[in-house]
Amino acid sequence: MAGIKDVAAAAGLSVATVSRALNNHPSVSPEARARVLAAVEALGYRPNAVARSLRTDQTRTIGLVISDVLNPYFTELARSVEDEARTRGYSVIIGNANERPDLQDHHVRTLLERRIDGLLVSPADGRSPLMLDTAGGGTPMVFVDRWIPGVDVPVVRADGRDAVRDLVAHLHGLGHRRLAIIAGPAATTTGQERVDAFREALHAYGLPLPDEYIGQGDFQADSGRRATERFLDLPRPPEAVFAADNLMALGALDAIRARGLRVPDDIGLAAFDDIPWFVHTDPPITAIAQPTAELARAAVRALVDLIEGRPPQSVTLPATLVVRRSCGEPPAPAPTTSQRRSNL
Incomplete structure (x- = not known):
């Protein structure tokens, strides 16, 4: 199946230009748009996705598929994604995969049918044909927290x-x-x-x-x-x-x-x-x-850049060790008299 890179190569244009053309972005010249449409027709590039992409209106909605809504990490991630998306004028529809690839694919399919403008995904499994097809099919998509090796979409994650x-x-x-x-x-x-x-x-x-x-x-x-x-x-x-x-x-x-x-x-x-x-x-x-909130903000920024025709950036942030007392650490020393007095 032809992907957006194939369309770009046939049209002699960059992937970013093809993406903008398929999203009817005003910065694309009529000549470039015509070359993209000719390449799309010649290659048979996902007609249903192209039909969605050529619409002149946007839903101002992004999809977020997370691995497990009961995991507090993903709960915080989802909340921070919603906060950042709202500041940029987008609403968020959330799907919970519950660590199941079949539920992941169900949510991805449903969100695409609802004409979302872009998709954030924390993959429950990297072997899903639907995920691979979606990643190569022209839908603006960003992986957050987890990713699928070898798939050419932006990734926002922490390095632990x-x-x-x-x-x-x-x-x-x-x-x-x-x-x-x-x-x-x-x-x-x-x-x-x-x-x-x-x-x-x-x-x-x-x-x-x-x-x-x-x-x-x-x-x-x-x-x-x-x-x-x-x-x-x-x-x-x-x-x-x-x-x-x-x-x-x-x-x-x-x-x-x-x-x-x-x-x-x-x-x-x-x-x-x-x-x-x-x-x-x-x-x-x-x-x-x-850094959950920072990851969420970076993921939304990358996706909005893709949707609006700007080059997105992958982001990797560091994770950090927080030492407490569950591994046999010595208790923190009690405050001295002078320290107690200074806190009064």
């Missing part, structure tokens, strides 16, 4: 590798040597990236990551509970567990408490994706925080 290395250094400094991970789905880029970063960080300290210390999760709480139960049944359980997202960390915490064990006295626990609840658990959970 440095933060994972910081976490492993922190755990090593606390004396932990048997470290386990509850991984996310290997079909997602974030699931694979976090395992790879953890393994590389352990290797730098000469520490192994045996198969029995890798629990396969799905970014939901039940999988974190099951993986932790398996860890606790080992002859030599890990000294600390790193859950690759916040819901799996909460599942791990449930499993530890169900055994009558305590964090961090009996086992340490850390998480990727900090959430407001973590400061209220006992003990507060050490976590890697992503």
Whole structure:
């Protein structure tokens, strides 16, 4: 199936110019528009998508398909996307994939039928033919948080590798040597990236990551509970567990408490994706925080640039380690008398 790059090559124009022509942007000359339409007809480039793109009106609506609305990280992301879109004159329709590729595709298909101007997606699975077709079919689209390798659309995400290395250094400094991970789905880029970063960080300290210390999760709480139960049944359980997202960390915490064990006295626990609840658990959970609001704003900016015919930018922001007390960290020192007086 022909894609927008094929149309651009046949017309002798840039992809950006083709996109503007298909969206009836006034900056495109009549001659360039005619070349684009001739290439579209010759290549048979998605007639239904072209018909939508050639409309003169816009809905001023963008679609957002997130992986799990119950995950506080994605809840905050969705809220921040709505806030940024509103400031730019766009409304947002949200679809919750619930970590299921079939629901992801259902929402993408429905949003395209509703004539949205563009699409933000955090892919639940990178192997969906519909996602690949949509990415190459002319619909303005941006990947946020997760992405599909090899697909040529802008990506806005956080890079957690440095933060994972910081976490492993922190755990090593606390004396932990048997470290386990509850991984996310290997079909997602974030699931694979976090395992790879953890393994590389352990290797730098000469520490192994045996198969029995890798629990396969799905970014939901039940999988974190099951993986932790398996860890606790080992002859030599890990000294600390790193859950690759916040819901799996909460599942791990449930499993530890169900055994009558305590964090961090009996086992340490850390998480990727900090959430407001973590400061209220006992003990507060050490976590890697992503700049969620900044990611949402950057994703909306990139998508609006695409919709309005400007060159978009991919953005990568750093994640950071937030140290609390769930891995055996010493308690913060009590304030001195002079400090207490200065706060009065």
